[in-house]
Amino acid sequence: MPLVKLDNVSKIYSIENASVTALDNITLSIESGSFISVIGKSGAGKTTLLRIINRIEKPDTGTISYERSVKTGTIFQEPRLIRTKTVEKNLKLALCREKDNDEKKRLIDETLEMTGLEHFRKAYPFQLSGGMAQRVALGRALCRKPELLLMDEPFGSLDAITRKNLQQELTSIYRSRAITIIFITHDVTEAIMLSERILVMNKGRITDNIAVDLPRERNENDRDFINIRKKLYELII
Amino acid sequence: MNSFFRQTVFIIFLFALWFFLAESGMVNSYLVPSPARVFEAGVEMTVNGKLQTNIMISIMRVIYGFIITASAALPLAFIFYLFPLLYSYFRGFFAFLKSIPPLAAVPLLILWFGIDEASKIALIFLASFFPVFLDTFNGLSQVDKKILEMGDTLDLTYFEKIYYILIPEALPSIITGLRLGFAYCWRALIGAEMIAASSGLGYMILDAEEMARIDIVYLGIICIGVFGLVIEFTVLRLVNRVFPWMSCEGTHK
Ligand SMILES: Nc1ncnc2c1ncn2[C@@H]1O[C@H](COP(=O)(O)OP(=O)(O)O)[C@@H](O)[C@H]1O
Numbered sequence A: 001m002p003l004v005k006l007d008n009v010s011k012i013y014s015i016e017n018a019s020v021t022a023l024d025n026i027t028l029s030i031e032s033g034s035f036i037s038v039i040g041k042s043g044a045g046k047t048t049l050l051r052i053i054n055r056i057e058k059p060d061t062g063t064i065s066y067e068r069s070v071k072t073g074t075i076f077q078e079p080r081l082i083r084t085k086t087v088e089k090n091l092k093l094a095l096c097r098e099k100d101n102d103e104k105k106r107l108i109d110e111t112l113e114m115t116g117l118e119h120f121r122k123a124y125p126f127q128l129s130g131g132m133a134q135r136v137a138l139g140r141a142l143c144r145k146p147e148l149l150l151m152d153e154p155f156g157s158l159d160a161i162t163r164k165n166l167q168q169e170l171t172s173i174y175r176s177r178a179i180t181i182i183f184i185t186h187d188v189t190e191a192i193m194l195s196e197r198i199l200v201m202n203k204g205r206i207t208d209n210i211a212v213d214l215p216r217e218r219n220e221n222d223r224d225f226i227n228i229r230k231k232l233y234e235l236i237i
Numbered sequence B: 001m002n003s004f005f006r007q008t009v010f011i012i013f014l015f016a017l018w019f020f021l022a023e024s025g026m027v028n029s030y031l032v033p034s035p036a037r038v039f040e041a042g043v044e045m046t047v048n049g050k051l052q053t054n055i056m057i058s059i060m061r062v063i064y065g066f067i068i069t070a071s072a073a074l075p076l077a078f079i080f081y082l083f084p085l086l087y088s089y090f091r092g093f094f095a096f097l098k099s100i101p102p103l104a105a106v107p108l109l110i111l112w113f114g115i116d117e118a119s120k121i122a123l124i125f126l127a128s129f130f131p132v133f134l135d136t137f138n139g140l141s142q143v144d145k146k147i148l149e150m151g152d153t154l155d156l157t158y159f160e161k162i163y164y165i166l167i168p169e170a171l172p173s174i175i176t177g178l179r180l181g182f183a184y185c186w187r188a189l190i191g192a193e194m195i196a197a198s199s200g201l202g203y204m205i206l207d208a209e210e211m212a213r214i215d216i217v218y219l220g221i222i223c224i225g226v227f228g229l230v231i232e233f234t235v236l237r238l239v240n241r242v243f244p245w246m247s248c249e250g251t252h253k
């Protein structure tokens, strides 16, 4: 049984008197352990899909079902850090239920190391660069060991180098943990680089579902890589 | 030249000008006594202890008034933020109260609370309640819905979101409100002490006027300004030291 299952899910927003179909009859199964990217033009419904999976939003019609109670971690396009808390305290927020203080400390230390933020433990968000802030957000989502990681264009606002580094980190996290990832991006190369499967969205529908059978480490100059990219560009338009 | 230095230069210039005008006899020395005479008055009032006593009394009144303001305005702002329906009943009435200058309520305050401490504290409360209440309320209202949503994605409960997200995010506005509130308290105090009091800086000024001691009037005014300034400056420094994020207010990340 899949980890998450959407059956005929639709979501319609009304703006003034007009109505916008953000999701149009989506049926989708997310298998445990998969790394799925969702690509599509802006307004295609990617964020809405993620918000429904996240249960921030309820579908208007259709159903969403979880195999069991799944612990999720979410990374938004913006870091969404609390401006009066240090990096460490921002991470602690995700662990505020953890009663065991030693375990809490261990998880925080581990997360700071993983995200390369050891020296910024006591820094406040205003003292961080955009890339560092997004790393904190990544750490916050990961430190409570989610089984399902939901990412909405998380690296969209970062420079190319930071972006590459975070992509590598994400890949190694995926390969070292039992984790399911849904990753939204408008960057086709990023989707091919990271994921096992790519969903193409268009006007609220999933129009294509492409498997990426490339070995890791992937290289964007490989012929197979380029072929998939070419195909995806055609599908998005 | 840093900004502090330039500000000091201007104040020294003003003093020099004042000194020159008064000593040269170009202005009536009764209306504008020389800084030297004001300084002598300061020495006199310090030696007989009246200056320190009055300053302390004024400061204590401000502190009491401020504590009462904070303990009423902060909880009310939270309650009204969390129960918007409740606030909708009070909104109009609050707007009405807010537009009344506290001094206009003095006759009533004296009638209700007498001419002792209570009426002064009440006046201070009236003068500082709204700045604190409104800054706190607006601070809470302006907390980004997106950041609360982030709390949802961490499966936080309603109360966890209030404690771990809402309050920390609104803290800069709350602190600004409290700081402004304190400044309002200080200003209202002098008004209160001029109406009915037998002690405090405001009283000292009024009393000196009756005794035709204009030098002491000047002394009192300078003390009010200096203490207001020193308190404000110290609080600001302290706040920026303890809360580094306060010095970058407006930077939202
Ligand atoms: N809260 C909302 N209210 C009204 N319309 C919305 C809302 N959220 C999304 N939409 C609309 O739904 C459509 C899909 O939006 P979204 O899921 O954000 O697309 P994407 O993330 O692919 O850019 C858009 O046309 C957008 O205007």
Ligand SMILES: [Mg+2]
Residues within 6 Å of the ligand: A046, A047, A048
């Ligand atoms: Mg989006």
